[in-house]
Amino acid sequence: MASKLTQSNRAGWxxxxxxxxxxxxxxxxxxxxxFGLSLTNQRLISPNPTEFVGFDNYRDLLGLAVITxxxxxxxxxxxxxxxxxxxxxxxxxxxxxxxxxxQYRGMREWFRWQSGEDARVVVASDxxxxxxxxxxxxxxxxxxxxxxxxxxCLALLINQRLRGINIFRTIYFMPVVVSIVVVSLLWRFIYxxxxxxxxxxxxxxxxxxxxxxxxxxxxxxxLGSIIAMSxxxxxxxxxxxxxxxxxxxxxxxxxxxxxxxxxxxxxxxxVTWPGLRxxxxxxxxxxxxxxxxxxxQIDVMTKGGPLDSTQTIVFQAVERGYGRQDISGGSTxxxxxxxxxxxxxxxxxxxxxxx
Amino acid sequence: xxxxxxLLAKTTALAAVLAATTTVAQAQTELGLWYHGAGNEVExxxxxxxVSDFNASQGDWEVVLEAFPQGSYNxxxxxxxxxxxxxxxxxxxxxxxPNWAWSGYMQPLTIDEGLIANFLPGxxxxxxxxxxxxxxxxxxxxxxxxxxxxxxxxLRTPTLDNPWTGDEFMAALEAAQASGDYEYAFDLxxxxxxxxxxxxxxxxxxxxxxxxxxxxxxxxxxxxxxSDEAIAFGEWWQSLFDNExxxxxxxxxxxxxxxxxxxxxxxxxxxxxxxxxxxAEVDDLVFLPAPDFGNGSVIGAASWQxxxxxxxxxxxxxxxxxxxxxxxxxxxxxxDGIGLIPSTPSAAAMTDTYQEGGPxxxxxxxxxxxALVRPVTPGYVVAASIFEKALADIANGADVADTLDAAVDxxxxxxxxxxxxxx
Numbered sequence: 001m002a003s004k005l006t007q008s009n010r011a012g013w014x015x016x017x018x019x020x021x022x023x024x025x026x027x028x029x030x031x032x033x034x035f036g037l038s039l040t041n042q043r044l045i046s047p048n049p050t051e052f053v054g055f056d057n058y059r060d061l062l063g064l065a066v067i068t069x070x071x072x073x074x075x076x077x078x079x080x081x082x083x084x085x086x087x088x089x090x091x092x093x094x095x096x097x098x099x100x101x102x103q104y105r106g107m108r109e110w111f112r113w114q115s116g117e118d119a120r121v122v123v124a125s126d127x128x129x130x131x132x133x134x135x136x137x138x139x140x141x142x143x144x145x146x147x148x149x150x151x152x153c154l155a156l157l158i159n160q161r162l163r164g165i166n167i168f169r170t171i172y173f174m175p176v177v178v179s180i181v182v183v184s185l186l187w188r189f190i191y192x193x194x195x196x197x198x199x200x201x202x203x204x205x206x207x208x209x210x211x212x213x214x215x216x217x218x219x220x221x222x223l224g225s226i227i228a229m230s231x232x233x234x235x236x237x238x239x240x241x242x243x244x245x246x247x248x249x250x251x252x253x254x255x256x257x258x259x260x261x262x263x264x265x266x267x268x269x270x271v272t273w274p275g276l277r278x279x280x281x282x283x284x285x286x287x288x289x290x291x292x293x294x295x296x297q298i299d300v301m302t303k304g305g306p307l308d309s310t311q312t313i314v315f316q317a318v319e320r321g322y323g324r325q326d327i328s329g330g331s332t333x334x335x336x337x338x339x340x341x342x343x344x345x346x347x348x349x350x351x352x353x354x355x
Numbered sequence: 356x357x358x359x360x361x362l363l364a365k366t367t368a369l370a371a372v373l374a375a376t377t378t379v380a381q382a383q384t385e386l387g388l389w390y391h392g393a394g395n396e397v398e399x400x401x402x403x404x405x406v407s408d409f410n411a412s413q414g415d416w417e418v419v420l421e422a423f424p425q426g427s428y429n430x431x432x433x434x435x436x437x438x439x440x441x442x443x444x445x446x447x448x449x450x451x452x453p454n455w456a457w458s459g460y461m462q463p464l465t466i467d468e469g470l471i472a473n474f475l476p477g478x479x480x481x482x483x484x485x486x487x488x489x490x491x492x493x494x495x496x497x498x499x500x501x502x503x504x505x506x507x508x509x510l511r512t513p514t515l516d517n518p519w520t521g522d523e524f525m526a527a528l529e530a531a532q533a534s535g536d537y538e539y540a541f542d543l544x545x546x547x548x549x550x551x552x553x554x555x556x557x558x559x560x561x562x563x564x565x566x567x568x569x570x571x572x573x574x575x576x577x578x579x580x581x582s583d584e585a586i587a588f589g590e591w592w593q594s595l596f597d598n599e600x601x602x603x604x605x606x607x608x609x610x611x612x613x614x615x616x617x618x619x620x621x622x623x624x625x626x627x628x629x630x631x632x633x634x635a636e637v638d639d640l641v642f643l644p645a646p647d648f649g650n651g652s653v654i655g656a657a658s659w660q661x662x663x664x665x666x667x668x669x670x671x672x673x674x675x676x677x678x679x680x681x682x683x684x685x686x687x688x689x690x691d692g693i694g695l696i697p698s699t700p701s702a703a704a705m706t707d708t709y710q711e712g713g714p715x716x717x718x719x720x721x722x723x724x725x726a727l728v729r730p731v732t733p734g735y736v737v738a739a740s741i742f743e744k745a746l747a748d749i750a751n752g753a754d755v756a757d758t759l760d761a762a763v764d765x766x767x768x769x770x771x772x773x774x775x776x777x778x
Binding site: 041046048096307322326 | 458603604740760768769774777
């Protein structure tokens with residue numbers, strides 16, 4: 001293998017060289033820059049010299065602690081309850097802003113749960129980043145199976161010799177060739193809270209019983225709306241990859257299956273699906289990586305709001321680097337993202353390895 | 356014959372040399388000028404007129420204009436500064452100027468002080484005791500209302516000397532809501548994300564007695580943005596949204612532009628730049644001063660201004676252009692063209708709208724009496740973006756004290772990381 005790559009292969013190397021040079025200049029080198037910058041306090045614009053700060057940026061992003069809050073008690077030691085019967089606790093800010101607890105300084109409540117009468121509060125140095133992390137994971141976990149599965153269904157549908165099938169292929173593929181920014185702008189109108197297309201359609205279908213929903217303005221629906229729109233936008237691309245996989249399966253296998261009397265489901269399960277194995281691995285990894293890079297939809301449609309319900313890792317990296325002029329913070333997020341994607345890709349490779 | 360030929364050759368050579376030297380003498384040194392108004396036709400015509408008038412008026416300098424869309428202007432300047440490609444003359448938003456001056460993008464502006472003696476305070480960009488930029492106009496915000504609305508609801512007309520108190524203002528909004536004639540009582544313009552939030556809404560906070568940062572030291576936001584007064588402001592701010600008196604953060608930009616004109620909003624918080632358009636559509640439009648929540652009526656000040664980049668090799672030429680541009684004639688032209696507040700009373704007198712008795716004269720008074728510049732610090736750029744997010748979160752229901760605390764922590768961390776921003 002090594003000898004084949006290094007010997008008598010000038011033509012091959014010279015063909016690969018432009019690609020290697022571009023990838024090194026624009027991907028590999030910037031990555032090492034990012035790692036270096038994440039250990040400094042580099043600003044976007046500043047007359048101050050850049051200083052080495054070690055892993056401070058990572059600590060600021062990932063710092064977590066659990067605080068146990070005891071209920072408020074009256075003079076008799078009885079637990080105080082509010083009108084709804086909920087136990088009253090002291091405010092977290094009495095701890096995080098107190099000089100008695102310097103270790104919690106600058107931290108903020110992320111979420112809490114109750115254990116007995118006490119409340120356990122998870123405080124984070126950077127709640128926004130934590131929310132960005134969880135939102136991105138949710139996005140990937142939903143989009144990867146939904147988009148991959150839907151794309152496979154579409155590919156199976158259009159992999160037929162019918163008159164006018166190219167019209168369907170074109171329609172399904174169309175969202176992919178339209179710029180994501182344009183698509184996002186259009187969907188902003190579709191999701192509009194008062195007179196958007198979606199609200200009007202739902203109202204029409206239910207004869208006016210449907211109450212309009214402010215899809216992007218409501219923290220409960222914003223991320224879901226963006227997920228639905230992203231699945232729709234990217235599905236055509238993966239459909240084409242599935243289609244190419246489908247067309248590599250030899251027709252003789254299908255003929256054999258037919259002669260054996262296999263049902264449609266059996267044909268899919270034992271002929272089509274094993275033949276699509278490598279395609280499936282590719283589609284899964286590509287969707288996962290694209291999912292982690294979620295940015296344009298957020299930037300155009302919600303800017304991370306409302307209430308951080310649509311913050312994502314890449315959006316935060318850009319927002320830190322340019323909005324808050326903190327290049328070192330943005331770089332740190334990129335490095336963390338790189339490590340996450342790398343780990344997940346390795347796990348996926350391992351899970352889908354040839355046994 | 357031979358001599359004649361030689362003579363001819365000599366004279367042509369001489370003529371060529373002469374021609375060359377005269378062109379050199381005539382050539383004007385080029386000065387780059389960047390402007391934020393690309394896409395706005397009226398504004399481009401106005402700035403082009405100043406440039407061509409200046410180029411024709413003297414022989415030393417030739418200003419070459421490059422216009423950018425406002426949305427990407429600041430990013431373009433920062434990128435150009437990092438790449439070392441700044442033009443000679445920069446257009447800069449007032450509150451951003453200290454950041455650029457501190458970062459070394461701009462140099463102090465040396466123009467005749469007598470020329471700007473009568474300028475509105477908000478138009479002078481001062482940092483570290485020196486003048487860095489000067490504006491041809493200022494901007495002001497007022498409470499837009501219809502006289503008929505005030506009459507129908509039986510409300511007193513507030514004046515500069517006697518503005519509405521916070522309670523009177525809330526009573527007015529509730530009366531408008533109770534009348535049932537309006538979709539929302541008040542339009543804050545939540546659709547205008549970005550600088551509009553700190554520019555338009557931090558004056559409410561200041562009227563309550565809080566501020567974005569502590570202006571005595573500019574080293575912390577603690578005790579300013581999370582003081583009891585600031586928390587009172589936050590509770591009030593949230594109540595506007597909870598009680599559905601105002602449209603929320605997902606407001607459609609089109610509703611922002613037309614909602615008040617179509618009578619769907621009873622009151623609107625809007626700038627003088629929108630006044631000309633509104634006057635054409637609404638007959639009995641009145642511009643009311645900001646309500647006083649206990650610490651005086653406050654509105655924001657400072658708009659776009661001109662300054663000289665630090666890398667300019669011809670600061671005298673750049674200053675000459677700026678001195679030329681701040682003539683009353685041009686201040687008045689900009690004001691007539693796009694409704695901005697001219698920087699001097701003499702220019703105001705030359706305009707149709709801002710002269711004594713003119714429909715927009717009230718804005719001149721607002722700018723003179725209520726205007727407060729946004730915090731004058733290089734850290735403003737980051738603090739403003741943190742403040743914007745905090746306001747949006749509170750509007751969407753986040754806990755007021757926790758959100759303001761978090762904003763304080765973030766601003767303080769940023770100040771610390773920048774070693775105090777040179778204060």
